Each structure stands twice: as structure tokens, then as C-alpha cells.
Amino acid sequence: MAHGLLAGKRGIISGALDENSIAWKVALNAKKQGAIFTLTNAPIAMRMGEINRLADICEAQIIPADATVVDDIEKLYAQSMDILGGKVDFVLHSIGMSPNIRKGRQYGDLNYDWFLKSVDISALSFHKFLQVAEKMDAINEWGSVVALTYMAAQRTFPFYTDMAEAKAMLESIARSYGYRYGKLKKVRVNTVSQSPTKTTAGSGIGGFDKFYDYADKMAALGNASAEDCANFVVTLFSDYTRMITMQNIMHDGGFSNVGVSAEILNDFAS
Numbered sequence: 001m002a003h004g005l006l007a008g009k010r011g012i013i014s015g016a017l018d019e020n021s022i023a024w025k026v027a028l029n030a031k032k033q034g035a036i037f038t039l040t041n042a043p044i045a046m047r048m049g050e051i052n053r054l055a056d057i058c059e060a061q062i063i064p065a066d067a068t069v070v071d072d073i074e075k076l077y078a079q080s081m082d083i084l085g086g087k088v089d090f091v092l093h094s095i096g097m098s099p100n101i102r103k104g105r106q107y108g109d110l111n112y113d114w115f116l117k118s119v120d121i122s123a124l125s126f127h128k129f130l131q132v133a134e135k136m137d138a139i140n141e142w143g144s145v146v147a148l149t150y151m152a153a154q155r156t157f158p159f160y161t162d163m164a165e166a167k168a169m170l171e172s173i174a175r176s177y178g179y180r181y182g183k184l185k186k187v188r189v190n191t192v193s194q195s196p197t198k199t200t201a202g203s204g205i206g207g208f209d210k211f212y213d214y215a216d217k218m219a220a221l222g223n224a225s226a227e228d229c230a231n232f233v234v235t236l237f238s239d240y241t242r243m244i245t246m247q248n249i250m251h252d253g254g255f256s257n258v259g260v261s262a263e264i265l266n267d268f269a270s
């Protein structure tokens, strides 16, 4: 499905860790749609080395940046504009991590230093991406910034612990900054609320495999894959969605509007 949707556009794609990452699929798709972009991830993630393979395929340069560090983000935009030859048209924030989840802490036993770390990495970093971009005037008019989120921001999922709070903040930042950046520069800011997806971040959540199957049986269309998500994200980067901003858009095969599905009820029939 190469339509040249992003022909002539420049961007920054964060969060590609390995070939399962949602950001990895977005990068492949953006390349196919004619965009040029830089790739970024936390310096520690570079050690895995997988991202070099993606960079080769996409003919993209990698700029290491810890998304919690403003200096790193300033360098990310400055170097991206230098490499790409001008301001960017799209930015993907595909970053999330909770030390509490990683270390198996229950919601009633959270470590608060780690909680702050979860919020810093998974939500505040989005504000930092936007604030730095505004101050450096790094995004063209009608540019598009997208962050990935999960429905635990609206409804409770016991295994999601402090990431639920982080995602609620992330979505709120999309609304608040979307208003500001829209008025200032006609830059759009949205979050995409994705189905459970088998990635490093997803699979790190306790009971993920069972929940993945449950969501798949609940959703009218089944779970949206990472490839499906990438298809959708590139439309948000394109000029075909110019008037969408400040939204949290469900990309979940209909899961969020299903009360219960016949398949799930059948599982309880004895």
C-alpha cells in the first residue's frame, strides 16, 4: 500500500526497539509513503543494536536521546533539521516504560520514585517533545505530532497499574498542547489508543497473553496489529487528516464500545 501519502515530508520517529515495536512498523510505512526521517531511542536501547538494521532499511540516521532529558531533545530536533534539510512535518512519540510494572509491583504497593519515573518517561516526555519543538520552532505549519496510548487511561485494567495514570496525563497533554500549538502554528497533536500488541513493552505486562486473547475475542474486528496501527498513524501524518487535533482516537477494532461479546460469553457456558 504505497500511496506517497508522505511524499516530501520530514519527520522524527522515536521508540523503535526491535521489529515488533509499533514505531518500527511506522518507520517502514513512512518510508514506503515517501517520507524522510530520523530515528531516535534512549541511548541504552542502542545497545541492542537492532535499530541499526531499521536505519539501514529506511536510509535514516539515528540520533540517541533520552526522552526525559530536555538537552537531548534539543539536540534531537537540531540534528534532525540539519540532516533532513529543514523543519519537520511529523513526530512520533512511541515511548513508554514503568519500573513498577517491570518489577511486578501491585497497584497498592507502588514505589513512588518509580511512579515518578513512569510518568516522566511515558507522559512528561511528550510535553518535553512539544515544548522544545515550539521553542525551537522545529515543526512546520500543519505538522502532526502523534503519541501512542492505551485505554487504561479511561477504564481500569488492574495489571496496568501506574501506566494508567501516565497515559491519562499523556492524553491530557495532547489536548492542552494541541490547543496551544494549533493556535500558534497550526500544528496538530493527537494520541492513538492502540489494541494490546505483542511488543517488548506490551509483553512486559503481567498476564498480557491472556488479556491479548480476551481483547481479541471482545473486539468486533479483533485486535489491531502493529501494522494496522502504522497504517493509521501515517494517515495522521498526512494532509488527509489536517483538521484532526486534540483527539484521543481509539484504534482497537471496536473493543472500547463492546460490553461483552458472544465468544466471551460462550467461554463461560458449561
Ligand SMILES: NC(=O)c1ccc[n+]([C@@H]2O[C@H](COP(=O)([O-])OP(=O)(O)OC[C@H]3O[C@@H](n4cnc5c(N)ncnc54)[C@H](O)[C@@H]3O)[C@@H](O)[C@H]2O)c1
Pocket: 014, 015, 016, 017, 018, 020, 021, 022, 023, 041, 042, 045, 065, 066, 067, 068, 093, 094, 095, 096, 097, 121, 148, 149, 150, 193, 194, 195, 196, 197, 198, 199, 200, 201, 202, 203
Ligand atoms: N504494546 C501494546 O500493547 C501497546 C498498546 C497500546 C499502546 N502502546 C504504547 O505504544 C508505545 C510503544 O510501545 P511498543 O508496544 O511499541 O513497545 P516497545 O517496547 O517496542 O517500545 C517502547 C519504547 O520506549 C523506549 N523508551 C523507554 N524509555 C525511554 C526513554 N527514557 N527515552 C527514549 N525512549 C525510551 C524503548 O526503548 C522502546 O523503544 C508505548 O507508548 C506503549 O505504551 C503499546
